[in-house]
Amino acid sequence: MPTAGEPTTKRWAWAGAAILIWAAVAYLIWRIAGALAPVLVPLAVSVLIAAALRPAARWLVGRGWPRALAAALLVIGPLAVLGVLLVVTVDALVRGGGELVDALRDGVGTVRDWLVHGPLGLSEPQVGAAVDNLVAFLGDQGERIVGGATATAAAVGSFLAGLVLAVFVLFFLLYEGDRIWVRLLAPLPESVRTRIDRGGRTGFASLGAYSRATVAVAVVDAVVIGAGLAIIGVPMVIPLASLVFLAAFVPYVGAFVAGFVAVLVGLVSGGPVTALLVLGLSVLVQTLEGEVLQPFLLGRMVRLHPLLVVVSIAVGVVLAGIVGALFAVPFVLVVRAMINQFWSNPDPAP
Structure with missing residues (x-):
């Protein structure tokens, strides 16, 4: 005969x-996603750019432009500008990468001497192991930066294939993205379809707002930091400003890393006073970004808690490296927007 505890046991078993x-x-999906990364990454980039350019496409179509012509213009124009900016940025980092890493090594050595012989009076074993690991890491990164051109040349075929796929997908997302979305949802039941449709559109709009705001913040940060470093007299202004521009696409963590690098270069090139000036400049820019630019450009509906941002980036780095760091926050943002919309009204009208 069944005992009283059997239903509970069965529930726990199920x-x-x-x-x-x-x-x-989830593990199977992750393995498939890893195998399809050369396809999924260009698709993700296309969706990110399409979300940012969607208001411009609607504006052009509203002014009487044919959809195909508006989509083609938005693919060619902004991507050409973005391509030039990326080429300049990467070229500056490649050209100044070796010098930048040398300066960082010297800066780390200066900090080590201060920790040992300064007011803190730490012992050499306490500091030596950590500093040696950091110097070795910087050396590895310097070799990667210097050899970046060779690595890119070796992978040019894969890069071009991904670029062609991204441009092709981007054009059709701008040309008939709404119709593609409707066709994807067509096989679903009507009640579920309505909620997913609302959540997907809200998530896509949030993604677009985040993308546009991030690009604007990156440009402002790079220009202000570059001008400030030039006024202070810190060398390697273009590589440092380029690093700030790229780091802005990884919220909080990227800004901290870029500011730390700039302070070390200022310490090596001009001493403690210059380092303090660079630190003040970095704090000023981050305050401007956090208190003015992001609230104005993003608004409350798109902003995420700093703890959630940092944890998301950490998980993204562990799972997918630099690609995971770049897409972690947009992914969390879209998922949050979709969940909020999906469950806000459990019984929406068709």
Whole structure:
């Protein structure tokens, strides 16, 4: 005869089996995504850019432009500008990468001497191991930066294939993105379709706002930092400003890393006073970004808590390296917007 505890035991067994099944499905999806990364990354880039350019496409179509012509213009124009900026940025980093890493090594050595012989009076074993690991890491990164051109040349075929795919997908997302979305949802039941449609559109709009704001913040940060470093007299202004521009696409963490590098270069080139001036400049720019630019450009609906941002970036780095760091925050932003919209009204009208 069944005992009183059997229903509870069965429920726990089914719950455990469901968890194992979902874990297995998630692992399978992750392995498939890893195998399809050369396709999925260009697709993700296309969606990110399409979300940013969607208001411009609607504006052009509203002014009487044919959809195909508006989409082509928005693919060629902004991508050409972005391509020039990226070429200049990467070229500046490649050309100044070796000198920048040498300056960082000297800066780390100066900090080590201060920690040992300065007011803190730390012992050499306390500082030596950590500093040696950091110097070795900087050396590895310097070799990667200097050899970046060779690595890019070796992978030029894969890069061009991804670029062609991204441009092709971007054109059709701008040309008939709404119709593609409707066709994707067509097989779903009507009630579920309506909620997913609302959540997807809200997430896409949030992604567009985030993309446009991030690009604007990156440009402002790079220009202000570059001008400030030039006034202070810090060398390697273009590589440092380029680093700030790229780091702005990784919220909080990127700004901290770029500011730390700029302070070390200022310490090596001009001493403690210059380093303090660069630190003050970095704090000023980050305050301008956090208190003025982001609230004005993003608004409350798009902003995420700093703890969630940092944890998302950390998870992204562990799972997918630099690509994971770049896409972690947009992914969390879209998922949050979709969940909020999906569950805000459980029984929406068709």
